[in-house]
Amino acid sequence: MAEPIEVLGNGKMLSMYRTMFMIRRFEDRVNELYMQGQIPSTLHLYVGQEAVAVGVCANLDKDDYITSTHRPHGHAIAKGVSIKSIMAELYGKKTGCCQGKGGSMHVGDIQVGMFPAIAIVGANIPITAGAALACKFIHPGKVAVSFFGDGASNEGAFHEGLNMAAIWNLPAVFVCENNLYAASTPFTTTFKIKDVSERAAAYGMLGEIVDGNDVIAVYNAAKKATERARAGQGPTLLECKTYRQCGHSRSDPRGYRTKEEEAEWIKRDPILLLAERLLSEGNETSEDIKRIEDQVNVDIEGAIVFAKESPDTEPSDTLQHVYYG
Amino acid sequence: MAEPIEVLGNGKMLSMYRTMFMIRRFEDRVNELYMQGQIPSTLHLYVGQEAVAVGVCANLDKDDYITSTHRPHGHAIAKGVSIKSIMAELYGKKTGCCQGKGGSMHVGDIQVGMFPAIAIVGANIPITAGAALACKFIHPGKVAVSFFGDGASNEGAFHEGLNMAAIWNLPAVFVCENNLYAASTPFTTTFKIKDVSERAAAYGMLGEIVDGNDVIAVYNAAKKATERARAGQGPTLLECKTYRQCGHSRSDPRGYRTKEEEAEWIKRDPILLLAERLLSEGNETSEDIKRIEDQVNVDIEGAIVFAKESPDTEPSDTLQHVYYG
C-alpha cells in the first residue's frame, strides 16, 4: 500500500515527522503537567495514534473542515491549531483556543477549519456530513473529514451520518481510528465483525483499511479518499488500525489489556517507524532528525510558558458567548 | 425458495389464507368506516402486505413476542389480538385492546405477546433486542420478532439494536417489510444499496431476502429464522419485498408513484397468489375458499357492531394508568 518514500519527497516526510513528534511531545508534557496538578480536568491522550491525524491532515488545507472527538489534541495540532492556544485551553486560560470555555475535549479553531471537538461519541459524524453538504453547495473542491473511534461506529449517529453522506455523494472522509478499545472495552466485545470498514457496504460507500501506524500508508490512503471527495466521487470510510499506547483517560492503569500486547504495538510505534524510514530510504541523518526534535521541544516549552503566564478567565466570562454576536 | 405446498399441508395453508383475508377485509372495512367519519384519527393500512405478518406469525405462539409500528393492524391480527378489541380501539372505545388509550398506532395485547405498537419509526427495534435478551435469560426457546419498514432501517435505533442482537446472539428475528416507499419517499431516494438485507453483514448477522407477497416463501424463511433463534443460533434480518397497495395514511392520493407500478403489484396480490395455489396445487375448491371468506366477513361485521355498541371512554379515564398498578 505504501508508495516508495521518494514519491512523497523528504520535505513532506520531515514535516510529517515534525508534526507527529510535536503531538507526542505535547501529550507527554501535558500528561506530566496534569500529574503535577498544573492542568485541571481530565485528559484523553493521543499517544500512539499520531500517524492517523498527521497522515490524513497532510492532505487538507485551512479551509477543509475536520470534526474531532474527546481525544482531539492530535487532530488539532495536525490541522494547524496553534499549540500555544491548545496548551492555554488545557490550562483554562483566556488565551486558549476556546478562551477557557471548552477545555481539552472541545479544542478547535474555525480559522483553520476545525470545529470545536465534540465529546459525545459519534455525534460529530452527521455534523461532518453537514459540513460536507455545505462544501458541495458553496465551497466546491473542499472536503469535510471526521475523526472518530471504533466505539463510535456503534452509535446511531454513525449509521445516519454515513448513509446521508453516501446517498448524497458528499465530499466527506470518515476516518475511523480503530485502536482496539472503546475506553476499557475490547473491540471484540461489541463487534461481531472483524473490521469497522465492513460497515461501509451497508451504505454503498467505499470502505478501506490501512495500517494506522504507518504514516505514509495513511497519507496515501487519505490522499485517494480526499481526491475522490474533491472530485465529486463521494465519501469513503477509512479505517486506520492503530493503538492507544497510553490510558484511556486520566490515570488509567489499563488492567483490561496485557503488557505483552502493549509491547507489541510500542515496537511498531508510528514515530519510530517513520524515523527508521527517513534514515534508511530517506537517507536523512540522525542529526537532521535531532534538529527537528530540538526545535519542537523549544516550541512546546514555549507554549507551556505562554499558557502558564496567560491570564485566568474571569468568573463573569461565564455569561458571554451563549449566543452568537 | 417456496417448498411444495404439500409439505405444509392444506390445513396450515387455509388457516393462513383465512388470516390474510381477515386482515384485508378488516382494513377495507376500516377504511370505509374512516371515510364515513365513524372512525377518528388517522390510519396506516396494511393492504397488500398481509403475507408478511401472516407468514411470519404462523411460526410464533402466544408467548413469543412481537413489536410493531405505525402500521400495526395486520401484525396484531396475525399475532392473535382479537379483531373485536382492535376494532373497538380504533373507535376509541373502552373495550379496545388499549381501552382507548392507544389508538390505531399503538394496538397490542400482551396476553398474546404483542407489546403496544410503537409509532416512532425504528424505536421498536432495540426494544425487540431487549425482549429477546429476556427470552434468553428467562424464557428459553422463545423468540422476539420485530416488524418494521424499509424507511426504519435508516434510523440509528436500527443500527444499535441489530448490533446488540448480533453480538449477544439473541433469539430475535428482524423482519423488514420493504414496500419500496417510506411514506412518499421512494426507496432509491434514501438508499444507495439495493437491498436492506445487505446491512446485516455490518453486524455479522445473517441477512435474507424473500418474496413478501408469497406467504409460503415468507413462512419458510421465517421458519428457518425462528428455528435458528430458538436453537440459540442467533438473530436474522429478514427482508420481505412487498408493496403497500393503499395510501400511506388517511387520504393519500399516492401521486408519488405510478398507476402502472401499482397495477403490476396488484397483479401479484398475496391473497390472490395463495388462492391460486390452493386451487391448483392444494386442489381446494372455490367453494371451500368462499366458505372461509364468508365466515371472516361475519366475524368482522360482528367486530364492527361490537365496537359501535361498546361504551365510550370517560374523560376522567385520562388520569388512569400513568403508572403501573
Added chain:
Amino acid sequence: MPKMTIAEALRQGIREEMQRDKCVFCLGEDIGVPGGFGGAFTVTLGLSDEFGHERILDTPISEIGIAGVAIGAAMAGMRPIADVQYGDFLFCMMDQLANQAAKMTYMSAGTVKVPMVMRAPVGATGRGSQHAQSLEAFFTHIPGLKVLAPSTAYDAKGLLKSAVRDDNPVLIFEHKLLYGSKGGRAEKGALSPVGFVPEEEYLVPIGKGIVRREGKDVTIVGKLLTVYRALEAADQLAQIGIEAEVIDPRTLIPLDKELIYESVRKTGRLVLVEEDNLTNGWAAELAALAVDECFYWLDAPVKRVSAPDTPVPFAPPMEKFYVPSVQRIIEVVKSIF
C-alpha cells in the same frame, strides 16, 4: 393584502428567504418528493418545483442525521431550515440539539455560529401519545437555543424570516390545529386562523410579545392554540364583568418578560394556559418569574391551566379532557376572584 393560513404564510416566508439568500435550504422527510405531501402539513408543498431537490432536500428517516447535517451545514456557512414531521420526534435528535447546536457557539467562545432553524408541529390531534406532545418546555430549558411559537399567519411569516436570519439555532413550534393545511392534510377540529399577510418583506422581531386583548382584572398568558382558548374565555368572562388581558408571548426564548410583568402589576392576577403537562411545564417558569418579580403586586395565587400529568390519550373524550378548554380557563379565573 392577501389573506393566508399559517401553512401558507410559512411557505411564503421560506420562499422569500430562499430567493433572497442562496445559502438557505430546507431538509426533512417527505418535504419535496414529486407528487408527495410537501411535508406532513403541506408547508413546503410546491417548493421543490421552484427551487429544485438540492435545496428542498428529502432526507431518510434519520432525525439524528437531519439535525446533525443542519448543524454541520450551518457551521460551514449555510442557513438550513430543517423540520420534523411531528414535534415528538425531536426527542430522537435531542443530543444534536441540546449538546451540539446549543453549545457550539459557547464552547468556541463565540467564534463558531450555528444559524439553523428547526420547525416542529405540536399539539394533540387524535393521533395518540407519540404524535401529540408539546415540547416547548424541554427547549426553553436549553441555553443557546431560541424558541418561537407563532400563533398567527402574520407572526408565522415574520418570525420565520427573522429565525432564518438569526445567527443562532432557532426552534419554531407550530400547532397542528392552527396550520390551516388543506385537502387530504387538513386536520379535524382545526381552528386554522386566516389573517392578512403582506406579500412584501417584513420581519417580526424575536423577543417581542403582544397583548391580544386588553383588560384590567386578570392577566392570561397562552401560547399557540391556548391563545385562542384564552381569548374565547376572556370574551365570556367579560360578560360576567371580569376584564381579562390576554398576552401572546410569540417568542418563548428570549421572553418578553417586561410585557408580562407590566400586565401582572396592573391586574394583580395571573393565569397561565398551556397545552402541556403541568409539572415543569413552561407555565411553571412564568409562575416562578411572577412570584419573584411581581410578588408585591399579586392579589391572588398564580394559577396554571395545563394538561394533566399524563401522556396524551387517544380517544376523543379523553383527549378533549386533556387539552385545556375554554371552560376550564373560565373556572380557574373565577376561582381567584
Added chain:
Amino acid sequence: MPKMTIAEALRQGIREEMQRDKCVFCLGEDIGVPGGFGGAFTVTLGLSDEFGHERILDTPISEIGIAGVAIGAAMAGMRPIADVQYGDFLFCMMDQLANQAAKMTYMSAGTVKVPMVMRAPVGATGRGSQHAQSLEAFFTHIPGLKVLAPSTAYDAKGLLKSAVRDDNPVLIFEHKLLYGSKGGRAEKGALSPVGFVPEEEYLVPIGKGIVRREGKDVTIVGKLLTVYRALEAADQLAQIGIEAEVIDPRTLIPLDKELIYESVRKTGRLVLVEEDNLTNGWAAELAALAVDECFYWLDAPVKRVSAPDTPVPFAPPMEKFYVPSVQRIIEVVKSIF
C-alpha cells in the same frame, strides 16, 4: 453499622437486589470489563466477578440501544439496571425514555409494565459543557417516569432498592462530587459524604422527602450537591440569627409536596437551590407550586439560586461561578429579610 460512600452504598444495593432476584441485571458501558473501571464512577466495580458477564452486561457505545434493550427486557419480565457514564448522554436515548419507557404502561391501559432503572451521574466537575449537565428537569416533565435524587449513602442504597422493585421506569440521578469514588476515579474537589449504611435489608420509600435541618425563618430546598451547600449556608445564617429549614426532597417525582408546603407555611419564605440552568429548571416548578398552594402564607418573593442560563464552562473560575455557592445562597436569603 459500616460507613460507606454513595458509590459503595449503590454497589451494595445492586448486589443485594441481584442476589434477591435473578431477573435483576445491569447493563452499560465499561461496567464489567475485567481489569476495567466498574463504570465511570466505580459503582459496579467487582460485580462481574460475583455475578458474571451475562448479568453485568458490557454494552457497545449505543445509548439508544441500552435504553431500548432495558425497556424490552423489562416488558418481557426482567428488571434491568441500566446506566449512562454521564447524565449528558441521556439526550442520546431521549426518545426511548420519553416516548417509549414513559408511555408503554399508559398506551396499554396498564397491562404492560416497564420495571427498569436508569442511573445517571450529573454535575459540573471540570469536564466542560458535555460532561457536566444536571438533567433532572427534563425528566420531571415526563409523566410515566419516576425521578430520584439521593444525596446520602443511606438514601442511595435504600432508594436504589426501592427503584429496582418498582414496576415503573425510574431514573436515579447521582452527583459526581458525592460518589466518593476512589483511586484513579476519584473526583477533585469532591464532597464524598460517608454515612452509616445498614448491611441488612432496608428500603427508603419513593416519594418521601426529609428535613435535613429544622428552622423557623426560611425554607431552603436543595437537591443532590446543593443540599450540602444549603446546609452550610444555613449554619452561617444561624450566626446572624436566621434559622433556615433545609429540605432534601430525595424524590423529585413523585414529590413530597406536603413536606415542602408545611415548611413554607411555617416559615413564610422559600429559597430554591439547584445546580441547573435557571429558566424552566426544577426550581421553577417548586416556585409555581408554592405561589399556588402557599400564596397566603408567603411573606416574601420566592427566590431561586440556580446556575445561570449558560452551558457549563470549562475553566475553574467560571465553573465555580456557574455552580450555586454557599455565598450566593446566603446573599439571596438575606435579600428577602
